[in-house]
Amino acid sequence: MSIITVERKVLEKNDEIARRNRALFSQRKLFVINLVSSPGSGKTSILERTLEYFNERVKVAVIEGDVQTDFDARRIARYDAPVVQIVTNGGCHLDAKLVEDALGSLDLNGVRLLIIENVGNLVCPSNYDLGEAMKVVVASTTEGDDKPLKYPGMFQNASVLIINKVDLLPYVNCDLNTLRNNALKINPSLKVFETSCTTKSGIAEWCSWLEQHA
């Protein structure tokens, strides 16, 4: 019997490409966020409100990830932001290679902030580093206040939580403080914002914070 010592991470290929992406972002002085959530939490709507708020003052580029269609990229294109759509054809998360390939089609001249909107999925994206500076997780009030406890991996790995659709609180069974506290039990250092893309409540606070950090 003989033993070969290996000590290699299984996802090392992705990690290596993520490092390359990170180096490119650093070289171009790009602040990059990985926007994650369940399907339908409002990631694209938050992106639209963010682009509206910055209104070319801060130049933003977007990488969209979806299983099918380019609907989200078309929505973003209306705001004159450079955008590219990744269609995974069944893949349930973006990985570093998909992002590296997409970067080739993106005009990053003058861009300060790159937002990668991941495939709607609260499980798999938490394990795949794309090279981002931080993950921003969106949880909407319609999803219930126990979400962070049910998907701890994603909330552990995020730096920011945006609680979206706060305008619907009177109509849903969700206690805002419970949701916030559950998230903080999993990750006490989470920065929390509360937004509504319909009323624009909380959007300025989120965007100001983002601009300060970009």
Add this chain to the structure above:
Amino acid sequence: MHELSVAQSILDIVRQSVPTDELGDVRVVRLKLGTFSGVVADSLDFCFSAISAETPLAKAHLEFEHIPFAVKCHHCQKTFENDIGFVVCPECGGVETVVLSGRELQVTEIELENEKD
């Protein structure tokens, strides 16, 4: 998570670590698997068996060292474990904690059977 693609990555690592003419001697691939690695051991085992069947690695199987989700509190120095992901110290309620382990997903070693075994 994606046990099938994870199994494929493990196969690739084994092929890169073992000389081609010795692949048929591989019996055990040992892995560290953290509570929050995102991977289910039984599913991974099943997928690995499925994709290694009818290859030189057909006699190999996976063994797992389960790594707990362990957190250390800077305030009271206590280390605690759980499988729900809480990082607030159960002893003193402190939030200045650091995760020590629990996200591992790595191939640690490969065991081969020699002719004289």
